[in-house]
Amino acid sequence: MKLGIYGGTFNPPHLGHLAAAQFALDALKLDQLEFVPAAAPPHKTLPEGGPSAEQRLEMVELAADGLLLPKKVSVSGMELHRPGKSYTADTLEQLQAANPEAELWLLMGTDMFLTLQNWREPEVITRLAGICTFARTQSDSGELLETQARYLQETFGARTCVLQLPHIVDVSSTQLRELLAQGKGQAYLSPAVYGYIIRQGLYGVHYDLKQLPDRELRACSYSMIRAKRIAHVQGTEEEAVRLAQRWGADEEKARRGAILHDCTKYLTMEEQLQLCRKYGIVLDDLEQQAVKLLHAKTGACVARDVYGVSDDVYEAIFWHTTGKADMTLLEKILYIADYMEPNRDFPGVERLRTLAYQDLDQAVLAGCEMSIQEMKDRGLPVHPNTVRAREWLRSKSSGKEPC
Numbered sequence: 001m002k003l004g005i006y007g008g009t010f011n012p013p014h015l016g017h018l019a020a021a022q023f024a025l026d027a028l029k030l031d032q033l034e035f036v037p038a039a040a041p042p043h044k045t046l047p048e049g050g051p052s053a054e055q056r057l058e059m060v061e062l063a064a065d066g067l068l069l070p071k072k073v074s075v076s077g078m079e080l081h082r083p084g085k086s087y088t089a090d091t092l093e094q095l096q097a098a099n100p101e102a103e104l105w106l107l108m109g110t111d112m113f114l115t116l117q118n119w120r121e122p123e124v125i126t127r128l129a130g131i132c133t134f135a136r137t138q139s140d141s142g143e144l145l146e147t148q149a150r151y152l153q154e155t156f157g158a159r160t161c162v163l164q165l166p167h168i169v170d171v172s173s174t175q176l177r178e179l180l181a182q183g184k185g186q187a188y189l190s191p192a193v194y195g196y197i198i199r200q201g202l203y204g205v206h207y208d209l210k211q212l213p214d215r216e217l218r219a220c221s222y223s224m225i226r227a228k229r230i231a232h233v234q235g236t237e238e239e240a241v242r243l244a245q246r247w248g249a250d251e252e253k254a255r256r257g258a259i260l261h262d263c264t265k266y267l268t269m270e271e272q273l274q275l276c277r278k279y280g281i282v283l284d285d286l287e288q289q290a291v292k293l294l295h296a297k298t299g300a301c302v303a304r305d306v307y308g309v310s311d312d313v314y315e316a317i318f319w320h321t322t323g324k325a326d327m328t329l330l331e332k333i334l335y336i337a338d339y340m341e342p343n344r345d346f347p348g349v350e351r352l353r354t355l356a357y358q359d360l361d362q363a364v365l366a367g368c369e370m371s372i373q374e375m376k377d378r379g380l381p382v383h384p385n386t387v388r389a390r391e392w393l394r395s396k397s398s399g400k401e402p403c
């Protein structure tokens with residue numbers, strides 16, 4: 001098993017780190033890659049007032065999740081759990097003990113590679129791991145890297161590998177912190193990491209969360225969910241806006257509702273219940289068991305309380321999973337956009353897509369019927385609000401309101 005280790009201060013993690021990690025994963029044919037954020041980097045003092053080590057760890061987790069390789073890429077908090085300076089020799093000894101069969105490869109950019117002989121116990125580091133390096137900027141000379149590789153081989157018997165990155169992202173965390181403080185630099189960050197920075201108010205980035213521009217609202221939403229769900233949220237946004245245009249609803253409300261509709265989707269049951277207590281959400285029997293149903297209600301509360309959405313957007317998020325009787329236009333739009341956005345793929349989705357632009361009520365009715373059928377097929381209870389939505393829409397289409 002080949003295990004890559006990518007240590008760093010990651011203050012913050014940027015696209016340069018991700019591009020290098022992704023390339024090294026393939027080039028070295030790694031089975032696993034572990035990012036290891038340093039708690040206390042041995043060779044530099046962290047700037048005052050910056051994020052805590054836990055916050056840097058959380059940002060690295062978001063960045064790594066964005067690579068969409070959950071089976072291969074992980075993040076280790078091991079240096080945070082170790083007191084004192086985060087020496088790489090200690091980290092490698094721990095990793096070697098935990099993975100005695102593994103072949104370890106330590107990944108690093110030019111700056112670190114050129115100074116490796118000054119680290120603590122370079123002989124231990126080079127005994128325990130191969131050293132893989134890559135240029136950080138176009139001006140980093142390949143010849144210099146090769147000379148240093150030879151020096152490390154001759155001095156420590158190091159195994160080395162010099163990679164030529166096809167795409168160099170020429171930025172450092174130090175430059176990025178300066179850019180962020182000036183309201184720039186977003187392009188060097190994954191949106192989820194940028195969203196985390198906004199939510200935590202790091203690096204001098206200060207927004208009123210209740211009045212975020214669309215781009216920043218998206219970033220915040222993506223920082224709250226798993227990266228694999230982002231495509232769905234983007235699809236729901238596109239679809240909700242198209243439907244709002246088709247049916248004359250408020251486009252911006254449809255957009256913001258869609259952006260935030262799943263923002264609490266990945267909270268644990270305990271976290272969901274905590275939010276329910278905080279916001280006074282009363283749960284029925286079914287909701288007490290089904291974490292999937294809770295996210296609509298807690299998501300609506302967070303969307304209104306934290307991100308300042310209006311009451312009608314709150315309601316649309318609140319009902320987006322079960323539907324209900326007497327749905328408003330915005331509620332129907334979010335319900336059906338979530339159901340049949342372009343990334344969805346299940347039998348009958350094409351019919352829903354056509355129907356949604358011809359007869360919105362019939363599309364929502366079909367969605368409710370499909371949900372009810374699916375629950376029955378899986379032997380799961382159907383939420384009464386979905387049944388009520390179906391009855392309401394059926395009687396609407398037959399020309400009479402239900403009693």
Ligand SMILES: Nc1ncnc2c1ncn2[C@@H]1O[C@H](COP(=O)(O)OP(=O)(O)OP(=O)(O)O)[C@@H](O)[C@H]1O
Nearest residue numbers: 008009010016020108109112136169171172173174
């Ligand atoms: N743009 C980049 N491309 C490739 N590798 C990078 C890049 N930036 C940093 N690295 C490498 O990633 C590792 C972690 O770096 P670190 O977290 O200190 O980021 P940094 O951008 O170098 O930060 P700082 O500006 O504080 O030095 C180091 O091995 C570094 O050489």
Ligand SMILES: O=C(O)c1ccc[n+]([C@@H]2O[C@H](COP(=O)([O-])O)[C@@H](O)[C@H]2O)c1
Nearest residue numbers: 007008009038041042043087088119120
């Ligand atoms: O162990 C050492 O002596 C040592 C000296 C310098 C750097 N390192 C590690 O090198 C990695 C990159 O550091 P940095 O600050 O450039 O992100 C990080 O994991 C540091 O802990 C380690």
